[in-house]
Amino acid sequence: MDITQLIENDVLNLSIQGELDANSSIDLDAVLKEAIDRQMTNIMIDCKDLVYISSAGLGVFISHLDDLKGYGGKFVFYGMDPAVYNVFEILGLHTIMEIVESKFEAQTLMNES
Amino acid sequence: MYSLIMNLVEQLERSREEMSIADRIKSSLIPTKLPTCSVVDIAAYLEPSVEVGGDFYDLHEPDENTLVMMIGDVSGKGIPAALHMAEMKGIFKALAPLDLAPDEFMIRTNQAVTTCFEPNVFVTLIYLVLKRKERTLTYARAGHCPILHYSHAAGQANYIKDRGMGLGILRDQRFKDHVHVYDRKLYSGDIFVLMTDGFEEAAELGSNDRYGAIRLKKSLERARKSTAETVKQSMLKDFSNYVVNARTLDDLGMMVLQVK
Numbered sequence: 086m087d088i089t090q091l092i093e094n095d096v097l098n099l100s101i102q103g104e105l106d107a108n109s110s111i112d113l114d115a116v117l118k119e120a121i122d123r124q125m126t127n128i129m130i131d132c133k134d135l136v137y138i139s140s141a142g143l144g145v146f147i148s149h150l151d152d153l154k155g156y157g158g159k160f161v162f163y164g165m166d167p168a169v170y171n172v173f174e175i176l177g178l179h180t181i182m183e184i185v186e187s188k189f190e191a192q193t194l195m196n197e198s
Numbered sequence: 199m200y201s202l203i204m205n206l207v208e209q210l211e212r213s214r215e216e217m218s219i220a221d222r223i224k225s226s227l228i229p230t231k232l233p234t235c236s237v238v239d240i241a242a243y244l245e246p247s248v249e250v251g252g253d254f255y256d257l258h259e260p261d262e263n264t265l266v267m268m269i270g271d272v273s274g275k276g277i278p279a280a281l282h283m284a285e286m287k288g289i290f291k292a293l294a295p296l297d298l299a300p301d302e303f304m305i306r307t308n309q310a311v312t313t314c315f316e317p318n319v320f321v322t323l324i325y326l327v328l329k330r331k332e333r334t335l336t337y338a339r340a341g342h343c344p345i346l347h348y349s350h351a352a353g354q355a356n357y358i359k360d361r362g363m364g365l366g367i368l369r370d371q372r373f374k375d376h377v378h379v380y381d382r383k384l385y386s387g388d389i390f391v392l393m394t395d396g397f398e399e400a401a402e403l404g405s406n407d408r409y410g411a412i413r414l415k416k417s418l419e420r421a422r423k424s425t426a427e428t429v430k431q432s433m434l435k436d437f438s439n440y441v442v443n444a445r446t447l448d449d450l451g452m453m454v455l456q457v458k
Contacts, residue, residue, distance in 0.1 A: 107275055114318070136406050139448075140273035140320070140395075147367050148318035168408075176322065176341040177363030177376055 088116055092125070096195050100131035105142035114145045121149065126158025129191045133164030138172055150181070159183065163191040223250050223280060227287055233257055235265055236458065237330050237384055241426035243434065243452040251449035252279025253394045254286055258294035263330050266294050269453050270323035270342060271394040279449075285314055286321060300325050300338035301377045304365070308340075312369040320366035324392055333384040335455075338377055340365050343395050348418050350387025355418040357411065389429055390455040391418055396448035400441055409440050426456040 086109035089100040097120050105113060120128060130146075146160060153159055162184045165173070173179050185191050232240045242255055252272030259265050268290055272282040289310050293303055303325050311321055322342035328335050339345070341364025344357040363376035393414070400409040414433070421432035430452060 137399075137401075140271070141275075141318075144273045144318040144320060147320055148316075150367075151317075151369075175343065176320075176367070177361070178367070180363070180376065181368065 086112070088113060090116065095125075096127045096129055096192070097125040098129045098131060100134065102134040104137040104139075105135060106137070106139045107141040110139065110141040110145045113142065114148075117145065117149050121152055121156070124156065126153050126156040127195050128153070128158065128160050129188070129195065130160055130162045131164055131188065132162055132166065132169060135169055136166065138169055143172070143176065143178070146182070147178075159195075161185065161191040161194050163188055221249065223284070227254065227284060229256055233259055233265060235328070235330065237328065237333055238265075239426040239456040239458060241430040241454040241456075243430055243450065245450045246275075246280075247396065247449050248276050250277060250280035250283075251275055252283045253396070253449040253451035254283045255392075255451055255453050256287055256290050256294075258290070260295050260297040264297055265328040265330070266297070267326045267328070267453065267455075268323055269392045269394065269451055270321055270340075271449070271451065273318075273320050275449065282315060282319055282321070286323075297327075299379065300327060300336055301379045304338050304340050304362075304377045305374055308365045308368075308373045311366040315366050317369075320364045322364045322395075326392075328384075335382045335384055335390070336379060337382075338362055338379050340377070341367070343393050343398065346391040346393070346414060346418055348389035348391075348423075350385065350389075353419075355389075355415045357415070384457045386457055387423075388457045389418065389423065389426075390457075391429070391433070392453040392455075394449060394451035396450040397437060397452070399448055400437070400444050402444045409437060409444070413440065423456070426454040429456060430454045 086101065086103040086105055091098045160182060162182060163186065165184060173184060183194055185194060228244055232242060244253060244255065252274060255269040257265065257267045270286060272279045272286060289307055293306060323340045324337060324342045326335055326337040339360045339362035341362060344359055346355055347358050348355040360380050361378045363373065368376065397409055397414055398411055417433045417436040422428045
């Protein structure tokens with residue numbers, strides 16, 4: 086898995102490429118912790134090259150949900166493959182996380198907050 | 199040289215001891231005997247991807263008319279997941295005799311998970327209450343793989359797409375709004391297959407192809423349906439034919455309920 090970070094208009098855009106499994110979720114957790122420490126709490130997750138997410142990977146996002154909310158920030162996911170979306174949907178995460186199709190929609194949601 | 203060899207011998211003995219402990223944990227947490235039931239024939243399977251894992255199932259009969267069951271999966275793998283799995287079994291053992299409605303069971307279990315588990319740990323679970331006289335199955339799904347249902351009348355299998363949030367995700371009162379209870383009548387010849395996600399997610403070596411929901415559905419439709427055990431064995435055989443050239447990524451858990 087690779088993570089590419091880009092900051093645009095005070096929003097952190099994390100692009101995740103490959104498989105987010107138990108090992109790579111440790112790297113993702115470190116990236117998110119560092120971002121939150123830097124008060125970067127509006128985070129867009131580009132999922133278009135994310136091919137697989139394990140329970141450990143989901144756990145990383147779940148564990149930071151309340152942190153972000155506490156700072157007035159949030160995650161917005163976009164470009165999700167149907168198979169990856171299905172994992173979020175089965176777990177019920179689609180009802181509490183913001184998941185949109187395009188980067189434009191994600192930016193629009195971020196600007197609303 | 200001598201001390202190096204002795205160190206290696208000690209390490210090997212420690213590993214053997216750890217594996218032996220893991221085996222004992224594993225066997226002590228798998229129900230030794232499945233209950234016999236006048237309404238459903240039951241078969242179950244559990245296989246961790248490493249020595250021990252986070253998948254689990256359990257059953258309990260609080261009274262003559264009632265059989266409660268659960269199948270679930272703690273996030274993560276290996277010893278940390280197994281420890282949480284053991285806690286889940288403890289929670290079940292404490293709550294199952296109370297014959298709680300599925301929503302009450304889920305709310306109390308979510309409270310326990312919130313109290314006991316780290317914020318990055320969540321649990322998926324299906325909790326079912328079978329009433330023998332009424333021939334009904336009442337259940338709630340907490341983020342777990344949907345139930346695969348074979349309808350004898352229709353001669354085909356389909357996933358039951360119920361709503362329900364995983365445990366440990368919403369760690370406060372909000373969780374109540376994400377618990378949903380469903381009722382099903384039990385018709386003779388119907389089959390309910392409850393699985394953990396290791397089956398669906400098993401992937402072909404060197405490719406992104408996975409065993410997947412459709413193969414599982416076809417596998418159930420093809421299965422020999424004389425007993426729950428033959429259904430389970432047929433589905434496992436189909437799966438093992440696929441995983442010959444695949445890497446399994448996760449633990450495997452399955453319960454088959456065949457309505458008599």
